[in-house]
Amino acid sequence: xxxxxxxxxxxxxxxxxxxxxxxxxxxxxxxxxxxxxxxxxxxxxxxxxxxxxxxxxxxxxxxxxxxxxxxxxxxxxxxxxxxxxxxxxxxxxxxxxxxxxxxxxxxxxxxxxxxxxxxxxxxxxxxxxxxxxxxxxxxxxx
Numbered sequence: 001x002x003x004x005x006x007x008x009x010x011x012x013x014x015x016x017x018x019x020x021x022x023x024x025x026x027x028x029x030x031x032x033x034x035x036x037x038x039x040x041x042x043x044x045x046x047x048x049x050x051x052x053x054x055x056x057x058x059x060x061x062x063x064x065x066x067x068x069x070x071x072x073x074x075x076x077x078x079x080x081x082x083x084x085x086x087x088x089x090x091x092x093x094x095x096x097x098x099x100x101x102x103x104x105x106x107x108x109x110x111x112x113x114x115x116x117x118x119x120x121x122x123x124x125x126x127x128x129x130x131x132x133x134x135x136x137x138x139x140x141x142x
Contacts, residue, residue, distance in 0.1 A: 002050050003028035005067040011035065011048030046112040049131040056133035058090070080104060105139045107131065 002010075004024050013032035022031045043051050050067075059065050067073075070086045077083060081100030093099045107129055115126035 002053075002066055005073075006050040009049040009067075011043070011051060043132075044112055044114045045110045045128045045130045046114050046126070052130055052132035056131070058133045062090070103129070105136065106133050108136050108139045 003026070006028055007022060010028070012035040014035075015032055017031045022028060043055075045052070053059050053067070062069075069089075070083060071077060080103045084100045084102035084104075087102040087106075088099075091102075109127040109129045111125035112128050113125070115128065117124050117126075
């Protein structure tokens with residue numbers, strides 16, 4: 001179930017019940033009305049990680065993939081090689097030089113249009129790792 005993660009990582013929603021009424025295990029759709037852009041619509045890399053994941057062929061092909069398939073919510077995870085190892089539970093590597101690099105190419109850190117600040121007189125956009133798992137030609141290796 002993705003609802004526990006979608007509470008914070010699910011994008012824009014209007015509350016239908018009082019704040020903090022959600023109890024883990026309940027269907028979140030009973031608590032909020034989601035603004036869900038069409039499947040072809042643009043979703044900011046920071047805007048809705050759950051919707052981005054749901055667009056992924058990996059997610060659509062799997063009958064059991066959830067956020068916990070890759071993440072342990074009880075600890076911080078920043079090691080891309082370790083996270084890439086989770087991909088190999090379902091996929092095979094295309095060569096020894098690519099082992100541990102799945103996330104770099106298929107879930108790159110992209111600039112957010114929503115998380116923007118100014119520093120030194122210029123605009124700075126936060127880079128957020130996308131959860132739309134796919135081939136990004138600009139990140140392909142040699």
